[in-house]
Amino acid sequence: MSDAESPDTDFDPVASNTGEDFEPVDVFPDSDDFDLRPGADSCYKCATCDTNCPVAEVDDDFPGPKFQGPEQWRLKQTDDDHTVDDSVMDCSNCMRCDNACPSGVPLSQMHNTARGEYVSEQMDTLSVEYVRNRILANYRTSAFFASKVPRLANFAMNFGPARWVMEKTLGVTSERDFPEFARQTFREWWAERGGQATSRENAKEARERRGLPEDADKKVAYFHGCYSNYNTTEVGKAMVRLYEEFGYEVVAPEQKCSGTPMFANGMLDDARRHAEVNVSSMSDLVERGYDAIASCTSCSMALRQEYPELFDIDGIEDVAANTFEAVEYLRIHEDLREEVREAEVDGDLAEEFAYHAPCHSRNQGLDRQAVELFRDLDGVDVEDVGDSCSGISGTYGWKEEKYEKSMQIGAEMFEHMEDADGETGMTECPTCAMQMEHGSGYEIRHPLELLEAALVE
């Protein structure tokens, strides 16, 4: 019977009718965890998230995001003996389910917390899987050492017998080539170039050229991430030159890994340690009027969404609200569209590109940005290769037992790359780039490189 039919009862919800013996029951005992109950309650089981899951499309052992998120969350609250299902380790953390949910359920936050709990409470820290995941998740550490001896590292990391041993003992697939380490890291280049002082000079000159006030408040803090620092340094350099061209002073503050590979492997303690450094250095700058800019869409995703969803660190909300992806920021603050319309590209990058939008660009609303921006650029053609996932999802596709599935997920993208006119790929995400290169043999560029070619003298 609905409440409308019984207006005559004595029940008056305004006055307490519980009596003095009432003892409130604490349904969810004290805890420092984020309360995800409103999120779980918002799920009305439409299963749209499941249709977005690239893993559930190919993996018959994976129950999909609806189970991993709201359903498992409820089970955990009501049953003390409930342990996190080990299938949570098969989620690749692409976070596409977030963008699918019409009800705003924080699915990836639920996955990340469940995975963290599984790894810290149920996983054997002496197991090969744990050790392997920890090494993969801490790519920054490996890259740091490799960058000290880049030539040796480039040889050793792709040395057949060594890779065979890595696969057999650690479960790191020998099918893939390790990315090449730059001879000079981005930060070494940055320091050699004169750091912030040089950038300030360059920005000042550009402002003069553009007729902007000398003291215009244009300053950004660059979160280059690990990959632009150790591997694709040309992306970081393009970012700096492009921003300076628009009159921005760039700083490159102290930073560690964004945490993306750590979230995906449930290594939340590692991720927090790195996040504390990043938030501390970025929040100082944000307070002084800088905005944080990332060139990798997974890094910007981590700072914007995963940090405030998973950690409670001083200043974290301000950093999240002031972090942007590099091209997005220029679209908001400059008339980028008009500048691109008037520009032309010739030389090396006058190409047809097969563009893939990374999954992590989706929640940020950036998946169509490159295609839409470059359709007005003379001299190039950028073709979208479809909305499928590349399949590598950071460390997922590096795991020996996941490699085949990773390639099955990527098959659609490879096919569309093959069909596209161009033979050069383009994406914002370093690991998507690895997968694109692995499946097609194409060289892969970043939109910032193309913008630099179009707009920087």
Added chain:
Amino acid sequence: MAIESDVLVVGGGLAGLTGALSAAREGADVRLVSYKQSTLRQASGLVDVLGYTPEGDGPLTDPFATIPSLPDRHPYRTVGVETVREALSLFDDAVPTYEGDHTDANALVPTHGGTVKPTARYPAGASAGLASDDRDTLLVGVEEMVDFDAPHVAAHLDAAGVPFDVRGETIRFPGDLRADAKVTRYAKLLDTDGEVAVRGRKVPARDALAQRVNPLLESEARVGFPAILGDDEHAAVRAALEEKLGVDVFEVPMGPPSLPGLRLEDALFDALDDAGVSIETGNPVVDFDGEDRVERVFVEKNGARIPNSADQYVLATGGFVGKGIESDREGVSEPIFDCHVPHAEDRYDWFETELFGDHAFARYGVATDDDLRPLDASERPEFDNLRAAGSVLGGYDFAAEKSGSGVSIATGYAAGQRAAQEAR
């Protein structure tokens, strides 16, 4: 600065997509922002115009003949029957894989509940299954998919008096898919014609499926499956099964999440892409600036408010389910622009006590002038440059009338067209 366009459409459902397409084809620079992916994933993929009158009479044979006699406040009356026709032409042009445009009469499409739905347009994949066709029919369900019980659906259709014999059989889907496999898993397997193990042998999925169904076929001329027959390659999957089975094959539209809805979403987004529309999904529009005109709206991203400005705006955020209209104990409201939503003061007057009663709330939404501009409480336009389309509009009960898609397409088309004309 802000991200700029001539026309900004807020909302990514059928109304928003049609609005953006019509504005772009009118020559405007159009941008569409949607909180999340399109809700078409939850739609059956059928496009109805009008199945029943507001009084519940029907199923109607000719929806267009009935439109002029609808109540004044009905959105179809606002735009007029000719606009409904033009809007459907735009849809037919943008989604050529749909059928039904050869006639004004409603088609009768069997649903996964065993009912027959009057609808104006339907995907080609549903074409061989129409209930007006008198060929005998075999329905094949999949054991693991509990929302399509073929014998039950067949019995329901039979009881509904369809002019043919219909029988239901249930098979195990070839390959050992998990019991709660997603519709996309079936579709992917058939799209790629991936190999599945059948009694120890590897067989391509399409062959394996046909082999399971063949022995069940008697004299039927057509076979219906739940709508899982492929995603990108659905036409090829259906053609392959028809060849292997020697009969026509059709899909029965299913509840959410729905592959026909997903395919329709893809087709419309492709049309928008071709028309040069900019699209952004993932974050909500939460606020705006402006008095008599909307100057700009703000898209919220994790605490950052990204300004988007345009000359003209289309509000296509949906009704109660899509959260374009909200209610609490105090009242009913439109959350972005706070447009006036006419409703009874006493909330006990919002609904009837019978579950399927004639609920007033089902018709709640913004009221508009003839130009689809939302009206305030004193019946003046809330803003000069804001038009509304789709289920954010009041004055009709799409669930009872079976008019949801048609109203979205017609008002989206009209709002987008007017917005583009004004933006010049």
